[in-house]
Amino acid sequence: CKASTRTAKANKSVSRKFDFTSLFAEEEKAAELNKIEEMEALFETESNKLNSEDEKLTSRRNETLSQLLNGQSNASELLEYYYSCTERFIHDYDQPAQPDFIRVRDDRRTETLSNLSRTTLMDEIDYDLDGMKVDE
Known part of the structure; x- marks a missing residue:
């Protein structure tokens, strides 16, 4: 018990x-x-x-x-x-x-700027504001 x-x-x-x-x-x-x-x-x-x-x-x-x-x-x-x-x-x-379209555009611009920093003056590559390569 x-x-x-x-x-x-x-x-x-x-x-x-x-x-x-x-x-x-x-x-x-x-x-x-x-x-x-x-x-x-x-x-x-x-x-x-x-x-x-x-x-x-x-x-x-x-x-x-x-x-x-x-x-x-x-x-x-x-x-x-x-x-x-x-x-x-x-x-x-x-x-x-941010809205998606702005974020995508901003990412693309950042990517373009980083690509530009890697290019040298010898390459003579020009980019417009949207990051597209401009042909002379």
């Missing part, structure tokens, strides 16, 4: 340890979920800001474009329209998450 009581006590202590470690695991999971939720909320906020800026730029562009088409604008407004169109592209280009 005493042996079975000891075994029961030992089993209880083992189960308590298991519950204790699972409690820590649950707390860690909860902390990770909180971090993920905070990051999602931050992403949502930033996304809303960008969408709002995008809407403002789009409405400005559309207004300026309609003025251009109706002949109600001058050269400075045309320049403003051009810069507002390129402003967003440049902003996106500077961000770490």
